[in-house]
Amino acid sequence: MKRIILVSLLALAFVACQQDGASSWPELDLMDRGFPITVKAPDSATVKVVDNSFLKDITIDSPDENYHIQIYASDAETDDIAIIKSDLILDVRRNPYFSKIMEEDERGFVYELTIDSTNYYSFRHIHVQGDLEFIFETGLAHTFNLEEAKVLRQAVRQAE
Numbered sequence: 001m002k003r004i005i006l007v008s009l010l011a012l013a014f015v016a017c018q019q020d021g022a023s024s025w026p027e028l029d030l031m032d033r034g035f036p037i038t039v040k041a042p043d044s045a046t047v048k049v050v051d052n053s054f055l056k057d058i059t060i061d062s063p064d065e066n067y068h069i070q071i072y073a074s075d076a077e078t079d080d081i082a083i084i085k086s087d088l089i090l091d092v093r094r095n096p097y098f099s100k101i102m103e104e105d106e107r108g109f110v111y112e113l114t115i116d117s118t119n120y121y122s123f124r125h126i127h128v129q130g131d132l133e134f135i136f137e138t139g140l141a142h143t144f145n146l147e148e149a150k151v152l153r154q155a156v157r158q159a160e
Contacts, residue, residue: 022155030058035073036129039136040155042067059139066148068139069156076133081107081126084133088124102146107157108136110149121149127158134158 025040033049035058042065050057058071078084085108092098092111099112099119108125120143125136136156138144144152 022151025155028060033058035071035134036132037071037127037134037158039069039071041069061139066142066144067152067155068142069152070137070139071156072135072137074133076128076131079128081128084126084128084135085109085124088126088135092124103150108153110146110153112146119146120144121146123149123153125153125156129158 022040025042027038028041028045028047029038030036030047031038033047035056039060041060042062044064045060045062045067048059048061050059054074056073058073060069060071061067085104085106089101089109092109095113097113097115099114102110102112102121104110107127108123110121110123113120113122122138122144123136127134127136136153138149138152
């Protein structure tokens with residue numbers, strides 16, 4: 001009987017640990033800033049938009065929560081996600097610190113960088129809506145472990 005209870009508790013703990021960290025964050029609607037997208041972000045997150053004419057740089061930051069997302073919005077050259085993803089992978093592989101792709105799906109990927117024998121992780125996630133292309137990634141000013149990068153990627157996935 002003790003063994004059944006112990007196995008049940010371990011299974012419950014495993015399932016609880018596997019819960020998406022992003023699911024506890026509320027939705028942050030960026031429509032009031034002119035972008036028809038929603039992400040999950042901590043209540044403390046701040047949003048900064050830099051308009052470089054043809055490219056919009058949206059930064060969502062909450063240092064206390066180790067949350068830092070960059071979103072690049074531009075006119076879509078294609079609505080073919082596979083082509084966009086292929087270009088992003090080529091771009092990431094050009095980085096001299098690139099190690100490997102950790103996981104990927106049809107809309108993006110998580111990858112590893114190794115700098116001075118320390119591994120850091122980032123992602124790219126693609127969303128095309130109408131004539132706009134959105135590229136989501138971890139913010140450039142922060143470093144993340146693999147689990148943190150995966151949680152951040154989950155936070156930016158759009159309903160598709």
